[in-house]
Amino acid sequence: MLIAKNQQPAVDFLFELSATLSKEFECAGLDLWTIESSRCLRWEYIRKPERFLRNSDVELQLLIQMIKKDRNGFTIDQEKLGALIPDPGASILAAPLHTDDELVGLLLVKGGKGRIFMAPWRNLFSHIAQLVGLAVAFHRVELGLRERAKEITCLYELTRIASSPELGVKDILARLVEILPPAWQYPDITVARVTLDDQRYQSGDFASVRVYQLAKIAINGKVRGDIRVGYLEERPVLDEGPFLAEERHLIDTVAKEISIVLERKTAEEDRLRLQDQLLHADRLATIGQLAAGVAHELNEPLGGILGFSQLAAKHPGLPDQVRRDLSKIESAALHSREVVRKLLLFARQSPPIQKRLHLNHLIKEGLYFLESRCTKSGIDIKLNLAADLPPIKADPSQMHQILTNLVVNAIQAMDGGGVLTVESAFRDGWVRLAVSDTGCGMSREILDQVFVPFFTTKDVGEGTGLGLPVVQGIVASHGGSIDVQSRPGAGSCFEIRLPPAPQAIEGMAENG
16 A cells, blocks of 8 residues: 555655554654655654644764664664654654665654553554555655656757757747646646746746746856746745755756757857848948949039039020029039039948048038938937047048948937937047937847847847947047947937047147
């Protein structure tokens, strides 16, 4: 009967065992001490009202000193036993629990008031204790094998789903929370939850969990989430709360394995995204070359339109309406030629050429392309340019690229309109350019990654994640630095610091 219960978890098995023995001996309760690894756990069963408790552990060395083994088997030192019995006045039956050569624990049956165990009971108890020792030892071995089998099954399933090429990170985590509960002692009341960044995956009502185990998920050395496995009901205390030491080992192993899987999946997704972005960048380069060629082709007809309109305007006797029309043609041609000139300046592929530039002039020229886009988006442009700004030494096209990237990012952050502020200043020996917006702002996690190549918060097709890293690279190549401040819902401000052109400070001092 006792061995038939061996499919139960350890605590449930010991509880059923204690209840059966207490009923058979018609006693008030009993103590069951079991040796687990290097510890001796003490369980107490009380019959009325029925309770099964884990009391303070007994020093294993005391149990070993109290129970001796000789040629006749295991015997109890009654004097040392008396020092450990909680109620020396009660009638007690005590017997070691053992196999042929291994001490398993100790069984104490407490008779209670008026209950005297006669010799037949003591003889019967001795034989039952031998069977109990075998049952406890057998259950321990069977339970250990069963726990190993569940652990291996869980890890096998994890390996199987992680190696599936068609499953992404979300699919893997969604399946992980389903394979974890069967590996714990009480699968019927076990639920699991995995958290990664801001995403959660769970197998049941985790909010109702009474107690749980936790292991952190670290990807590339940074904690990104955790795995939690818990019980929906209270269970007796074992190694770690109601959990086994083997379950702690399993959840830690799963956390390490899933971290490796996520690192690999993330690297693969980054590789595919990088490949797409490189293809997109190649297309952009091709379009840029095409645009430059078209711009060159447009220059000649624009020159002809401008020249002939100016010649026609000099013809004597033209009606006023014709003269006004010719003036409009001339203005449109000049505007078109200016657009072509700035397009060639921005898209040119010649090596960087640094020369003395006035930042205020560059800002006004750079905003030329972007004013209409701001107007369409309901964005007001506010300029606050310092009048006493020293010149800088920089490449004009690269400075235009910096300004364009920062302004475009600010426009995209103000989806519902707002105010774009562009400022220049000379402070603490640096020429400063600041681009601020009143948009959605950024969290600390995003701020930490804005200069990481290919990191983007924009939808697919709307950003490459290269704009700000390129800006940072250009600023660094000019001996400057860039800083960003932002809070969610409070907008962002990018400030660039560039050194003034050599001898510019001395000239300002002399003029002053």
